[in-house]
Amino acid sequence: MAWLRSKLLGIVAVLVLVYLFVPIAVVAVLSFNNPEGKFNVSWNEFSLSAWGNLCGVAGVCQSFILSIEIALIATLIATVFGTMIALALVRYRFRGRGAANSLIFLPMATPEVVLGASLLALYLNLRLPLGFWTILIAHIMFTISFIVVAVKARLQGMDPRLEEAAQDLYASPWQTFRFVTFPLVLPGILGAALLGFALSFDDFIISNFASGTTVTFPIFIWGAAQRGIPVQVYALATLVFALALVGTVLGQIVSSRRRRKLAASS
Amino acid sequence: MSEPRRATPVEDLNLVKLSKIYGGLAAVDDLTLTIPGGSFFALLGPSGCGKTTTLRMVAGLENPTSGQMFVGAQEITDLKAYKRPVNTVFQSYALFPHLDIFENVAFGLRRRGVKDVTGPVERMLDLVELTSMARRKPGQLSGGQQQRVAVARALINEPDVLLLDEPLGALDLKLRRQMQIELKRIQVEVGTTFVHVTHDQEEAMTMADTIAVMNQGRIEQLGAPTQIYENPATAFVANFLGQCNLVPGQITGGDGDNAVLSANGFNFSVPRSRIHAAGSSAILGVRPEKITMYWADEPLPAGHNRLEGTVTDVSFTGVSTQYLVKVPWGQELVVFEQNLSLEELSRRGEHVQIGWAPGHTFALDGAEDITAGMGSHVVGA
Numbered sequence: 001m002a003w004l005r006s007k008l009l010g011i012v013a014v015l016v017l018v019y020l021f022v023p024i025a026v027v028a029v030l031s032f033n034n035p036e037g038k039f040n041v042s043w044n045e046f047s048l049s050a051w052g053n054l055c056g057v058a059g060v061c062q063s064f065i066l067s068i069e070i071a072l073i074a075t076l077i078a079t080v081f082g083t084m085i086a087l088a089l090v091r092y093r094f095r096g097r098g099a100a101n102s103l104i105f106l107p108m109a110t111p112e113v114v115l116g117a118s119l120l121a122l123y124l125n126l127r128l129p130l131g132f133w134t135i136l137i138a139h140i141m142f143t144i145s146f147i148v149v150a151v152k153a154r155l156q157g158m159d160p161r162l163e164e165a166a167q168d169l170y171a172s173p174w175q176t177f178r179f180v181t182f183p184l185v186l187p188g189i190l191g192a193a194l195l196g197f198a199l200s201f202d203d204f205i206i207s208n209f210a211s212g213t214t215v216t217f218p219i220f221i222w223g224a225a226q227r228g229i230p231v232q233v234y235a236l237a238t239l240v241f242a243l244a245l246v247g248t249v250l251g252q253i254v255s256s257r258r259r260r261k262l263a264a265s266s
Numbered sequence: 267m268s269e270p271r272r273a274t275p276v277e278d279l280n281l282v283k284l285s286k287i288y289g290g291l292a293a294v295d296d297l298t299l300t301i302p303g304g305s306f307f308a309l310l311g312p313s314g315c316g317k318t319t320t321l322r323m324v325a326g327l328e329n330p331t332s333g334q335m336f337v338g339a340q341e342i343t344d345l346k347a348y349k350r351p352v353n354t355v356f357q358s359y360a361l362f363p364h365l366d367i368f369e370n371v372a373f374g375l376r377r378r379g380v381k382d383v384t385g386p387v388e389r390m391l392d393l394v395e396l397t398s399m400a401r402r403k404p405g406q407l408s409g410g411q412q413q414r415v416a417v418a419r420a421l422i423n424e425p426d427v428l429l430l431d432e433p434l435g436a437l438d439l440k441l442r443r444q445m446q447i448e449l450k451r452i453q454v455e456v457g458t459t460f461v462h463v464t465h466d467q468e469e470a471m472t473m474a475d476t477i478a479v480m481n482q483g484r485i486e487q488l489g490a491p492t493q494i495y496e497n498p499a500t501a502f503v504a505n506f507l508g509q510c511n512l513v514p515g516q517i518t519g520g521d522g523d524n525a526v527l528s529a530n531g532f533n534f535s536v537p538r539s540r541i542h543a544a545g546s547s548a549i550l551g552v553r554p555e556k557i558t559m560y561w562a563d564e565p566l567p568a569g570h571n572r573l574e575g576t577v578t579d580v581s582f583t584g585v586s587t588q589y590l591v592k593v594p595w596g597q598e599l600v601v602f603e604q605n606l607s608l609e610e611l612s613r614r615g616e617h618v619q620i621g622w623a624p625g626h627t628f629a630l631d632g633a634e635d636i637t638a639g640m641g642s643h644v645v646g647a
Contacts, residue, residue: 159360161356161357161358161360162360162362164325164347164356164360165354165356165360165361165362166362166373167326167327167346167347167348168325168327168347168348168352168353168354168356168420169348169353169419169420169423170348170349170377170378170423171348171373172348172377179373179377180362184363184364
């Protein structure tokens with residue numbers, strides 16, 4: 001009993017982690033499957049056919065590339081505007097600042113179906129043809145809130161005296177931003193951009209309303225799920241996950257090396 | 267800008283009728299002050315007295331509500347912070363954490379478009395003895411080292427005025443003493459005007475040529491450290507700069523250079539030059555270390571002010587012993603005695619005489635509050 005009590009926390013932690021990662025592992029394993037019949041849900045035999053021919057199913061690669069394009073452009077635009085909004089909200093006192101602060105939260109709190117449906121109504125009333133541009137506008141709109149919040153947190157953690165010191169040392173407002181504020185909030189901006197990319201890339205609900213006949217990767221998967229998801233989708237999903245994993249691990253290694261170097265030199 | 271500016275004489279800093287009002291309250295109240303070029307000047311006062319606000323207005327980080335500021339003949343009142351010939355050593359330093367020490371020090375030169383920064387930066391790092399640290403980041407340095415980087419980063423720009431905002435506040439006592447001497451050395455070496463804001467009276471007296479004691483947005487007294495310590499003009503200055511015995515009384519007469527001040531039926535002589543009272547109502551003042559204790563039957567030097575009393579408390583502090591002596595009207599006066607004699611210390615309850623030279627006595631205006639500046643006093647710093 002004593003043994004169990006002392007190890008309980010560890011056991012629960014392992015179980016939670018397993019629960020979190022099993023679905024991802026299933027996708028990775030099934031990407032090497034040669035399914036029996038249309039549905040790739042039970043293990044049949046090992047095969048590299050999906051990995052060898054990633055674009056083998058009609059539309060899968062087009063939708064994948066479209067989603068990457070939209071996510072990149074939406075993230076870039078939302079990050080630029082989101083950073084400027086965050087700067088304005090943290091550094092300046094102006095009329096309507098409190099209102100702007102709460103309004104920026106609103107899209108995050110609103111259910112995506114509501115956002116999607118109202119966007120669709122707006123597009124139809126404006127007679128905008130649904131497709132690439134309407135999806136892009138929608139993605140910029142909902143990622144911007146997350147980016148503002150992330151950059152704001154970083155800015156608020158920054159000592160305002162650093163900017164005063166820069167001014168005191170002959171830096172004009174632009175130079176203060178360029179040489180002090182921006183480098184110091186850059187990690188926050190990069191983190192926010194990464195979050196924005198992930199949100200845009202895997203968005204289904206809002207895209208579904210805004211897309212018309214255009215097919216993004218999540219919409220392709222949704223459609224394919226009715227008829228049986230091709231193994232290529234598993235392979236592409238595993239690929240994205242692997243890339244994200246490699247990126248994270250590399251980031252960790254670089255920052256821990258830097259920390260160790262700092263520790264060694266002091 | 268091309269010629270070395272220190273070749274020209276350092277300009278005075280002039281503040282004219284400077285005020286800063288926050289929500290109806292004056293943080294700085296109609297301040298007029300000349301800080302001579304090349305001096306080490308301290309603005310001393312408790313927190314909230316307006317000293318930091320004054321400093322931030324000179325730096326350009328705060329706009330005055332009214333008044334003007336000049337460096338020499340140049341008016342700087344409406345100049346942007348980044349255009350003023352003034353640099354600041356910030357409280358807790360505000361070093362740029364993403365830049366190494368070299369780049370921190372070079373920052374001001376680079377912003378002004380100086381092409382070759384290596385020589386000046388190395389000379390400046392040499393001055394503050396941090397040459398070996400040039401490629402470290404601020405986070406890897408100790409508090410004292412960061413402090414010196416902050417000084418170097420400001421001084422490299424050869425400002426007309428260097429502002430120091432509680433620069434030693436974050437350091438421990440021993441390091442603070444060391445840095446006080448170090449800062450004084452640097453000031454003498456570069457010859458720039460230093461304006462030092464502090465709430466620590468010992469620090470101000472150790473370093474500054476001239477001290478302005480500030481209280482509630484105004485200057486209470488301005489002068490050399492010895493002058494304001496030995497001959498304070500107000501109860502606030504008397505109490506803020508160290509302990510002080512104050513006894514209310516009346517000026518009743520006198521002859522020649524000395525006046526007679528009566529308090530509680532006893533007469534004391536006070537030099538006329540040390541009387542700051544407008545009328546006859548006055549407060550007698552004498553600092554504890556000026557008072558000598560005598561045995562009950564011992565003769566006092568002629569002409570000294572004298573009282574009898576009973577020792578009510580003795581605390582031995584190493585260098586000196588602090589006594590509380592209860593005098594006939596019930597007040598307890600503080601007396602510091604240096605531990606010079608081999609004799610035994612006086613004991614509690616012992617009957618003694620205390621006396622001091624008239625030259626160490628001063629008199630404040632009778633309308634003063636004798637407790638002013640006591641609560642804000644920094645003990646043992």
